[in-house]
Amino acid sequence: MRAILLRRAASAARVDVLLYTQSFARTGEILSSSLLHVKQMHARCICFAESAVKVPHASVTPSVHAGNLAHYKCTRSYASDTDAYLSLVRPLSSNKLSSIGFHRVGIPILGVDSPEIWTHHKDLRPCQAILDEVSAKVEPSVILIDGKLIAERIKQEVAEEVARVKSQTAGKVPGLAMVLVGLREDAKTYVWSKKKACKEVGIESFEENLPEDSSEEEVVNVVGKFNDDPSVHGILVQLPLPKHINEERVLAAVNVEKDVDGFHPLNIGKLAMQGRSPLFVPCTPRGCIELLLRSNIDIKGKHAVVIGRSNIVGTPAAMLLQQHQATVSVVHSYTPNPAEITNRADIVIAAAGVAHLVRGDWIKPGAVVIDVGINLIEDPSAKKGYRLVGDVCFKEAVTKASAITPVPGGVGPMTIAMLLCNTLESAKRAFGISDQ
Numbered sequence: 505m506r507a508i509l510l511r512r513a514a515s516a517a518r519v520d521v522l523l524y525t526q527s528f529a530r531t532g533e534i535l536s537s538s539l540l541h542v543k544q545m546h547a548r549c550i551c552f553a554e555s556a557v558k559v560p561h562a563s564v565t566p567s568v569h570a571g572n573l574a575h576y577k578c579t580r581s582y583a584s585d586t587d588a589y590l591s592l593v594r595p596l597s598s599n600k601l602s603s604i605g606f607h608r609v610g611i612p613i614l615g616v617d618s619p620e621i622w623t624h625h626k627d628l629r630p631c632q633a634i635l636d637e638v639s640a641k642v643e644p645s646v647i648l649i650d651g652k653l654i655a656e657r658i659k660q661e662v663a664e665e666v667a668r669v670k671s672q673t674a675g676k677v678p679g680l681a682m683v684l685v686g687l688r689e690d691a692k693t694y695v696w697s698k699k700k701a702c703k704e705v706g707i708e709s710f711e712e713n714l715p716e717d718s719s720e721e722e723v724v725n726v727v728g729k730f731n732d733d734p735s736v737h738g739i740l741v742q743l744p745l746p747k748h749i750n751e752e753r754v755l756a757a758v759n760v761e762k763d764v765d766g767f768h769p770l771n772i773g774k775l776a777m778q779g780r781s782p783l784f785v786p787c788t789p790r791g792c793i794e795l796l797l798r799s800n801i802d803i804k805g806k807h808a809v810v811i812g813r814s815n816i817v818g819t820p821a822a823m824l825l826q827q828h829q830a831t832v833s834v835v836h837s838y839t840p841n842p843a844e845i846t847n848r849a850d851i852v853i854a855a856a857g858v859a860h861l862v863r864g865d866w867i868k869p870g871a872v873v874i875d876v877g878i879n880l881i882e883d884p885s886a887k888k889g890y891r892l893v894g895d896v897c898f899k900e901a902v903t904k905a906s907a908i909t910p911v912p913g914g915v916g917p918m919t920i921a922m923l924l925c926n927t928l929e930s931a932k933r934a935f936g937i938s939d940q
């Protein structure tokens with residue numbers, strides 16, 4: 505099964521090297537040294553990890569990204585064999601790959617097992633190298649959409665409203681519960697920043713940390729406990745969950761009236777329908793729209809292109825843009841001409857999870873670019889040795905766009921601000937308090 509998937513993926517992506525491992529975290533160092541070879545060969549490479557971990561290890565991610573030779577994307581979990589399976593650490597030429605069976609067959613790859621792998625890194629010149637050449641050409645009129653600032657304003661509004669709720673309910677405040685399974689570093693950071701934001705605006709936060717090997721039953725039980733707790737108005741199950749846990753079942757267990765992430769099928773379903781109002785809209789897509797609205801950017805009648813089709817960003821973002829009267833195209837890893845389609849967009853929302861996927865030539869002059877990506881890339885000049893970049897090659901796009909969000913400081917802080925808004929709205933519904 506795994507061999508078939510790997511072969512399919514390799515032929516789809518026209519890669520030279522395929523690295524496969526059970527977990528980036530465990531095999532980081534081995535991968536790093538293999539990737540050095542890859543780098544020297546100027547090969548195209550894809551790394552797979554069985555665990556759905558995308559970013560975490562500085563030791564791996566920067567190497568993967570070094571020189572933009574590689575793009576990687578963790579796929580869904582496959583059959584879980586025993587040891588870390590690092591079979592294909594083979595920096596081979598394409599010819600050699602063919603000789604061992606990795607043909608460029610070009611078959612369409614469809615079906616549930618198809619991994620989401622982007623294959624459009626045509627230009628192997630690292631984005632960084634081009635940057636300095638173009639930086640002189642930046643349009644002075646381009647608007648930098650400051651997500652951090654806008655999120656701060658929203659947090660102030662939320663804080664004022666929380667105070668009003670408190671005074672009208674003899675001291676009751678909104679409550680947000682977070683369920684974290686396992687000990688992923690990045691997840692802990694996110695949960696920490698969400699708790700901090702809650703504190704800033706007067707929302708009470710609850711946290712339940714479950715061990716990585718918890719059973720689905722245990723996770724569902726914790727969700728149930730928060731469902732029954734009247735001081736909790738929002739429940740957030742931090743994603744991704746460990747692979748032995750059925751995400752669909754856990755998310756469906758969240759009381760739809762406390763689903764501040766907006767991931768409950770009923771909320772998503774209503775979002776997809778005309779004339780229905782979901783109780784909650786997913787935070788990141790809502791944050792993108794809010795950035796547009798608060799920057800006085802018209803959505804109505806505009807052509808919007810959403811890059812990526814995930815359940816948590818791409819798909820709900822496309823639905824939300826339609827609710828706002830945009831004409832929407834969704835570009836994904838099987839779209840043959842993503843640059844061409846994106847180049848027709850007035851508004852681009854990039855949510856593919858691939859660093860620097862969107863290059864300058866993808867952007868129509870004057871387009872508005874919202875970059876949802878959060879990717880770590882190697883940067884020796886940075887204190888930690890890596891830095892955060894988006895799905896958009898910022899310095900190229902900034903020469904074309906009329907407005908653009910940075911990473912960090914763009915969509916990220918808005919996700920948290922929208923979570924606070926959703927929690928506040930939920931509490932107001934529970935307390936029977938209307939908007940003033």
Ligand SMILES: Nc1nc(=O)c2c([nH]1)NC[C@@H]1CN(c3ccc(C(=O)N[C@@H](CCC(=O)O)C(=O)O)cc3)C=[N+]21
Pocket residue numbers: 694697740741742743744765787878892911912913914915916917918919920
């Ligand atoms: N059930 C669930 N709901 C989520 O909303 C959810 C999730 N699971 N799993 C993980 C992702 C990721 N996420 C982020 C939130 C804020 C920033 C953020 O504030 N980023 C800052 C900086 C971060 C930094 O510097 O490290 C920025 O972009 O400026 C990033 C990422 C929410 N997620």
